[in-house]
Amino acid sequence: MAELIKGETGAWEVVLGLEIHCQVTSNAKLFSGAATEFGAAPNSQVSFVDAAMPGMLPVINEYCVEQAVRTGLGLNAKINLTSVFERKNYFYADLPQGYQISQQEIPVVGEGEIEIDLADGSTKMIGIERLHLEQDAGKSLHDQHPSKSFVDLNRSGTALMEIVSKPDMRSSEEVVAYVNKIRAIVRYLGTCDGNMDEGSMRADVNVSVRKPGDELGTRCEIKNMNSVRFIQQAIEYEARRQIEIIENGGKVDQETRLFDTSTGETRTMRSKEDAHDYRYFPDPDLLPLVLDQKWVDNINDNLPELPDAKKHRFIGDFGMSHYDASVLVADKPRAEYFEQVVEGRNPKLAVTWVTTELMGALNKADKDISESPVSAKQLGGLVSLIEDDTISGRIAKDVFAEMFETGKDADTIVEKKGLKQVTDTGAIEAIVDEVLKENPDMVEQYKSGKDKLFGFFVGQVMKKSQGKANPAMVNQLLKSKLS
């Protein structure tokens, strides 16, 4: 579903690839025993290894290795039983070693692929090039002093998984869907918290443009994006910029660019001339990482159900649309909530009440599903009341609004307010008779062929019953009385 951009000289295709950095949810760092918790006092979570004191040696954290492998399996990727750590050399104030320990030639995870869900209900497969483990750098603050930078090494040495996609995406929508799917996968696996605000998930976006069918164009890399909305804006700006350059007879320079959130534009960070020459070489302090196939198989056998599998199960078991299923599985707590609501109940009702009513109310209140004032058990209770005809769908909306506000059970509210649906034929018949008696003219007109008046009678009966009459029974009774 390539979305083409119209330029002066015709349609252009934008080609996109992503490098996503995911911080591993470990207690300690990749090569040291210092803590990784976010928001600690500066330099309080730094060991001599992280500060690169002479003579300190890295020792790898087995948990981080396991999480990288689990993530790789979640991306349907090949696991390399032997992988090698290398030094990526560059100088920067927040990189005390003067190199980052990373993986270049042989990463722990090789090629894989994932499915992304698009707004029109279609899906697309996106290739994964690799996943490798590496150290994060420290953090520099540039706004504390006019001529100095402040450096905090708490993040230095924290384990990152860098997930590199193939250049398979063709629109910002696909990129957003890809980021969301990667985030969902790592959250289901629990290998990364996927929190973009706190920087535990960040993306570099590679953008190039070409005429459909042409060779790949020269790409620019937009660094360090930490919001889906900014990624989308950056891609749209950058694609336009490149098209304009080429259409004016120019050439796109391969370079690293930054997205300026205040202007919505990208600008040069460093050009090819001073591009980094990282001089990778195997880290002499670390032996190759060798994994046992049985150990990998064991991890694979114990993976939780992942978003795509869950999505296909929802579609198959509950007959829901692809779109509804993808919305439900996009967030693990949301999927779990739904599974509680649907348990033993009508799937159609459960889907509507979770995706439309509950999510609508949560959005309005700016709340996450984990903060929902209505628990899954409570919403299930409400759905049951609709299912067994205790209340009508219309009354249910009022009950839900009150549940959302007060946190009370549906039963309690229905009981206290006397909202039970009237299903007693005699009682409904009495109201129907009353309505027909009060509106002789209308009855006359209806009988002489004005079919549309039927709705009027239904409305009157419902009004008189304060919305409590069972609508199906009202219809049935009216039909027989008016014929």
Place this chain on the structure above:
Amino acid sequence: MTITTTNPERSDDALVTIDKETVAKVAKLARIKITEAEQEKFAGELTGIMNWIEQLSEVDTDGVEPLTSVVDVTLHQRKDEITDGDIRDKVLSNAPEAQEGFFVVPKVVE
């Protein structure tokens, strides 16, 4: 980087030549300041070193796995436990400048 092999069949000629420009580039990447004269000197020395190492290529290593250790050990792994850190003052004790728990360095903005 220009490393030129003049004669793959090894003779008494120099096999590898490291020129002045390469020396200047490597020095820049390593943030080492060297003078013109030193560039000349190091070009000669490095060429000598490279050629000495180049002798290794005489050995046929086809089908031989790279040796990563002379003893039979695998990469030692550590449990995911917090065993270190919380030594801010020690970490900062050699810093030329520190303030409010941060290292302080000349402003670096890209």
